[in-house]
Amino acid sequence: MTLGFGQIAFLVIAALTVAAALAMVLARHIFHAILLMIAVFVGVAALYVLLGVSFMAGMQLFIYVGGVSVLAVLAIMVTRGFMGDRPRPARSTYGAAVVAASVFGGLTWLILQVPWPSEPLVPAPQNDLAVLGQVLVSRAGYAVPFELASLLLFVVLLGALYIARER
Amino acid sequence: MEIYLRYILNSLILLIIPFASALILIWVARKVIARIQDRLGPNSSGSWAGPYAIFQTLADAVKILTKELIIPEGADRVVFLAAPAVVVAAALLVWLVIPFGPTLQGMDPDIGIFYVVVLTPFTLFSMIMAGWSSRNKYASLGTFRAVAQMVSYEIPQFLSLLLPIMLTGSLSLQRLVLAQQLPFALVLPIPALIYFLAMTAEVGRLPFEQAEADAEIVAGYFTEYSGMMFGAFYLAEFINNFSASLIFATLFLGGWRGPWVEQVPALGPVWLVLKGFLVFLVLMLFWGAMPRLRIDHILNFNWKLLTPLALAMLIVIAWVNRLAFDLGATTLAARAPWLLLANLGVGIVTWGILRLVDRRAKRRRDAQRFEPFLE
Numbered sequence: 001m002t003l004g005f006g007q008i009a010f011l012v013i014a015a016l017t018v019a020a021a022l023a024m025v026l027a028r029h030i031f032h033a034i035l036l037m038i039a040v041f042v043g044v045a046a047l048y049v050l051l052g053v054s055f056m057a058g059m060q061l062f063i064y065v066g067g068v069s070v071l072a073v074l075a076i077m078v079t080r081g082f083m084g085d086r087p088r089p090a091r092s093t094y095g096a097a098v099v100a101a102s103v104f105g106g107l108t109w110l111i112l113q114v115p116w117p118s119e120p121l122v123p124a125p126q127n128d129l130a131v132l133g134q135v136l137v138s139r140a141g142y143a144v145p146f147e148l149a150s151l152l153l154f155v156v157l158l159g160a161l162y163i164a165r166e167r
Numbered sequence: 168m169e170i171y172l173r174y175i176l177n178s179l180i181l182l183i184i185p186f187a188s189a190l191i192l193i194w195v196a197r198k199v200i201a202r203i204q205d206r207l208g209p210n211s212s213g214s215w216a217g218p219y220a221i222f223q224t225l226a227d228a229v230k231i232l233t234k235e236l237i238i239p240e241g242a243d244r245v246v247f248l249a250a251p252a253v254v255v256a257a258a259l260l261v262w263l264v265i266p267f268g269p270t271l272q273g274m275d276p277d278i279g280i281f282y283v284v285v286l287t288p289f290t291l292f293s294m295i296m297a298g299w300s301s302r303n304k305y306a307s308l309g310t311f312r313a314v315a316q317m318v319s320y321e322i323p324q325f326l327s328l329l330l331p332i333m334l335t336g337s338l339s340l341q342r343l344v345l346a347q348q349l350p351f352a353l354v355l356p357i358p359a360l361i362y363f364l365a366m367t368a369e370v371g372r373l374p375f376e377q378a379e380a381d382a383e384i385v386a387g388y389f390t391e392y393s394g395m396m397f398g399a400f401y402l403a404e405f406i407n408n409f410s411a412s413l414i415f416a417t418l419f420l421g422g423w424r425g426p427w428v429e430q431v432p433a434l435g436p437v438w439l440v441l442k443g444f445l446v447f448l449v450l451m452l453f454w455g456a457m458p459r460l461r462i463d464h465i466l467n468f469n470w471k472l473l474t475p476l477a478l479a480m481l482i483v484i485a486w487v488n489r490l491a492f493d494l495g496a497t498t499l500a501a502r503a504p505w506l507l508l509a510n511l512g513v514g515i516v517t518w519g520i521l522r523l524v525d526r527r528a529k530r531r532r533d534a535q536r537f538e539p540f541l542e
Contacts, residue, residue: 031299033248038292058278058285066288070318073295077311129338130278 010050017043035074041065055129177273181262189405190224196405196451197223200389201453234394239301242391246300251399254293257286258403261410265339268423268435279339280332283414284325287369290319290407297400298388309387311460316368316375319469324365326477327358330484332420334499344422346383348499355484355505357514359419360475362444366415370407372450374457375465386477409447416442475516483509 017040024036041064048057135141194209198219201208207266209223238247263273276282291314298310332338334354335346352359368375384390389400416422416439425438460468484506491505 032246035292035296054276054278055281058281061285061288062281066285066321067291070288070291073292074314075317077314106536 006050010047013043013046013050017047030076031073034069034076037070037072038065041069055132181273183200183404184264184506185259187401190228191514192405192409192447193224193227193401194221194449196303196454199299199448200455203452228398229483231398232395236394236396237391239303239391241302243300243302246296247391249398250293250297250300251396251403253296254290254403255306255399256407257289257293258406258410260286261407261414264340265410265413265439266344266417266422267439268432269341271423271436272341275339275341277486279337279341279419280343280414281338283340284328287317287321291404293403294388297392300387302328303390303391305384305386305390306388308384310389311387313371315462316371316465319466320365320368320375320473323361323469323473323477324369326474326481327362327365328418330355330358330483333485334488340417340422344417344424346499347421347424349503350419350424354499354503355419355480355510356507357510358477358480358484361473361480362419363415363449365469366411367450367453368469369410370450372406372408373454374460377457408450409435409443412446412450413439413443420446425446427453472521476513479513479517480510483513 017048020036020039020043024033024040027033027036029152045057048060070155136146137143198208206294209220238244261283264276264279266272266275294313294317295310298306298313301307326468331346331351335343337343337346389397392400420442421438422442423435423439425434428434428438487505487509490504491502496502496505
């Protein structure tokens with residue numbers, strides 16, 4: 001196998017992503033962990049770009065950096081002292097290790113079990129945004145799951161409003 | 168080989184143009200604000216500063232480069248040093264996709280405008296990094312405000328962004344420009360206004376300047392920065408202001424389109440920069456003339472007016488656009504009266520609701536005021 005630009009880029013990005021993930025787990029300060037988590041998200045987005053699906057890369061950054069990470073920062077801002085030097089609590093480490101190990105094991109098993117298609121499902125020129133959009137909202141496609149997902153999000157929103165409402 | 172040369176050349180241009188334009192724009196901003204405040208602004212700092220002191224910013228830049236970089240005692244060094252790099256990187260990356268002409272564009276990814284949208288959280292995170300790592304009360308206050316403000320103003324910004332995308336049927340910035348037979352600001356005045364206000368809040372200009380509020384919290388999230396690290400934040404702010412103006416011009420003012428651009432394609436960048444510069448001037452006028460809103464007012468304005476209005480516009484325009492299309496108005500120019508009418512309708516309803524709310528609030532205030540006398 002010759003190493004082209006794609007392979008080298010993949011190896012570099014994958015190595016950086018894994019390194020950032022490890023550093024995130026080992027980081028003693030929760031704010032460092034969040035920053036490293038963003039680095040992991042960026043690395044995953046770069047992998048999506050290498051695969052040629054820039055929309056997924058954009059979504060990855062938009063949802064995980066713009067949404068999840070900001071939410072995490074907001075959470076530590078309002079709960080534990082934002083400026084405080086307290087390291088993360090070590091109490092729940094063992095439980096977390098068990099959960100993480102079982103998730104890792106389950107995912108590995110799944111990856112080994114699933115017969116992955118070696119050919120792209122959609123020919124490359126068709127693999128663009130317009131097709132994705134049409135599939136999501138057409139009756140023959142995924143219109144019902146799509147709408148159900150939005151309904152679920154709406155219910156979650158209402159629930160959050162109900163809980164947070166001042167009484 | 169040639170393509171790599173082109174990449175390198177492109178990236179050099181994309182690196183140099185924002186910085187050069189920021190140097191000019193800082194001078195423009197200082198002059199404009201000085202004129203508003205009945206001052207002269209930078210005029211002459213020695214004979215070499217040129218007529219009207221146009222080289223003043225250059226002198227400032229040289230000076231700021233020689234200043235000492237001070238890292239506060241309790242600061243988190245790595246994050247503290249990384250924050251200015253992140254903010255400049257996020258500011259520069261936007262320029263990659265701005266279409267300066269029919270062919271003059273760093274890159275036209277299929278996600279186009281979405282790429283610009285995705286970059287905003289990185290600016291936000293550079294602020295959070297700066298504010299958190301400084302270990303300074305003013306810096307963290309500025310960060311709290313910045314997070315609250317930017318996270319909430321993203322929503323009306325993106326909602327009003329959806330309308331030009333919907334009328335174009337593409338996310339590509341180049342196609343967004345090509346679709347504007349009429350500038351979208353003429354067809355969608357209310358979304359353009361919402362976008363402009365939200366954009367002003369996103370770049371943190373007055374009246375939405377709570378994140379740095381120099382009269383209250385020193386300089387907000389970058390209080391502790393000195394020398395060129397402060398310069399990085401300052402430069403990035405101006406680069407962001409101008410690139411946001413250029414994006415606004417691309418989305419709503421027709422981008423590089425203008426008279427004679429078909430005959431002379433070189434006019435494209437001229438028109439775009441001219442339009443962007445006008446938008447930038449409005450931002451600077453705001454800066455010079457507006458009072459600073461309180462943070463709760465800013466958030467109320469967003470959640471109680473801009474976001475619902477943007478949502479209503481999205482629904483109404485989607486319906487009207489489809490209706491007009493089905494009735495045979497296939498071109499944008501033919502649908503323009505329909506869309507304008509929809510804008511007008513929503514505008515009148517909004518105005519009515521605002522008046523009603525205002526009158527009720529006033530009645531409540533009056534009732535409170537006269538209560539002691541009634542007893």
